[in-house]
């Protein structure tokens with residue numbers, strides 16, 4: 586970590602701490618806070634577009650995590666291998682925001698965890714309650730758990746479909762290699778009868 590990055594994190598933490606302690610009513614501050622967009626080079630445009638939907642101090646926190654990905658790569662760190670939006674690092678637990686591990690996975694890994702839907706959920710945390718989410722952690726972990734449940738359900742469906750295809754293929758090869766002509770045509774008929782209603786011919 587460079588001292589610049591250290592300084593940046595410190596500054597971000599201070600901004601958040603300040604905001605939590607005494608929120609200013611000034612319109613200007615509110616404008617800066619809600620509307621100002623961080624400008625940074627080297628961050629993917631699509632990702633930056635999503636980051637801009639957060640309050641300014643949060644934009645800084647997230648951008649900083651993205652910059653850390655370069656650090657990780659320079660140090661030869663491997664992909665974190667995350668399969669869901671749950672990381673065990675301090676940043677993720679503290680802020681409930683995408684961390685450098687999630688971005689490492691997103692930018693260089695096979696799994697794209699940060700879909701538009703997921704971004705929306707992170708952004709909504711602040712739309713609804715601003716920084717109060719950090720004072721009501723149960724609420725946040727509920728949100729995250731909900732995302733996890735959705736991911737898990739999707740994962741289960743994928744596994745079930747793969748398993749059914751695999752078993753069908755095995756059965757086909759078994760009959761193709763060992764069965765007589767009658768068995769083979771019977772199998773094909775049964776397979777078609779079963780699949781036709783699912784494939785919903787137009």
Ligand SMILES: [Zn+2]
Pocket residue numbers: 672673674675676677684685686687
């Ligand atoms: Zn992490």
